[in-house]
Amino acid sequence: MKALDVLGISPIVPVVVLDDPKDALPLADALLEGGIAVMEITLRSDAALSSIEQIAKALPEMNVGAGTVINPEQMLAVKNVGGKFSFSPGISNGLLECAKSENIAFIPGVASASEVMLAIENGVEGCKLFPATAVGGIELLKGFGGPFGDMKFCPTGGVSPNNMNDFLALPNVLCVGGSWIVPKASVSSGDFAHITKLCKTALADIK
Numbered sequence: 001m002k003a004l005d006v007l008g009i010s011p012i013v014p015v016v017v018l019d020d021p022k023d024a025l026p027l028a029d030a031l032l033e034g035g036i037a038v039m040e041i042t043l044r045s046d047a048a049l050s051s052i053e054q055i056a057k058a059l060p061e062m063n064v065g066a067g068t069v070i071n072p073e074q075m076l077a078v079k080n081v082g083g084k085f086s087f088s089p090g091i092s093n094g095l096l097e098c099a100k101s102e103n104i105a106f107i108p109g110v111a112s113a114s115e116v117m118l119a120i121e122n123g124v125e126g127c128k129l130f131p132a133t134a135v136g137g138i139e140l141l142k143g144f145g146g147p148f149g150d151m152k153f154c155p156t157g158g159v160s161p162n163n164m165n166d167f168l169a170l171p172n173v174l175c176v177g178g179s180w181i182v183p184k185a186s187v188s189s190g191d192f193a194h195i196t197k198l199c200k201t202a203l204a205d206i207k
C-alpha cells in the first residue's frame with residue numbers, strides 16, 4: 001500500500017488513542033460497521049502496538065496503521081506487528097529513509113512550505129497537515145496549492161464536524177483526520193454503538 005492509497009480509503013481517518021488492548025477489536029468492528037475502513041492508532045499508549053497487531057490479524061478488511069510515529073524504531077515496530085502505514089506529526093530524514101528502505105507507507109506531518117519541499121524531494125505524495133487549524137488550516141492549504149499543486153493533504157488537529165466540509169472541499173485535500181469520531185468516553189464505557197453512529201452521521205454529512 002502506498003501513502004496516497006491510505007489517504008484514499010475514507011474521507012475521514014479516525015485518530016485513536018487506546019488505553020486497553022481489549023477495546024481494539026470492538027472498536028475496529030464499530031468503525032467498519034459505520035462505514036470507515038481505516039484507523040490510525042496513536043503510539044501514545046502502551047496498548048497501541050498490541051492493538052494494531054490484533055486488528056491486523058483478525059480484521060484484514062480494516063486498514064490499520066499507527067499515528068504519532070516519531071522515530072524509525074517505532075516505524076519498524078509498527079511494520080513488524082502488521083500495521084499498514086505510519087502517520088507522523090512531523091517529518092524527519094530518519095523517518096523518510098526508513099520508510100523508503102523498508103517500503104513502508106509513510107504520511108509525514110508538515111506545517112510549512114519548507115517541510116512540504118522536503119517531502120517532495122523524498123518522493124512523498126501525501127502529507128498530514130498538523131496541527132491543521134493552528135498552523136493556518138484552510139488558508140494555508142489554499143496557499144500550498146499554488147507552488148505544490150501535486151501534493152495531497154490530510155489535515156488533522158482541530159478538525160470537527162463543523163469545519164470538515166470546508167477542508168474536504170479543497171482540491172488538495174483527500175481526507176481529514178480527527179479524534180472526535182472516537183470519543184475516549186465511548187471507548188472506556190464500551191459504547192461502541194455510539195461510535196458507529198458518529199461515523200454514519202459524519203459520512204452522511206459530507207457534501
Ligand SMILES: O=C(O)C(=O)C[C@H](O)[C@H](O)COP(=O)(O)O
Nearest residue numbers: 067068088089156157158178179
Ligand atoms: O500525533 C499524531 O500523530 C497525531 O495524529 C495527532 C492527532 O492527529 C491529533 O491529536 C488529533 O487532533 P484532534 O482531532 O484535534 O484531537
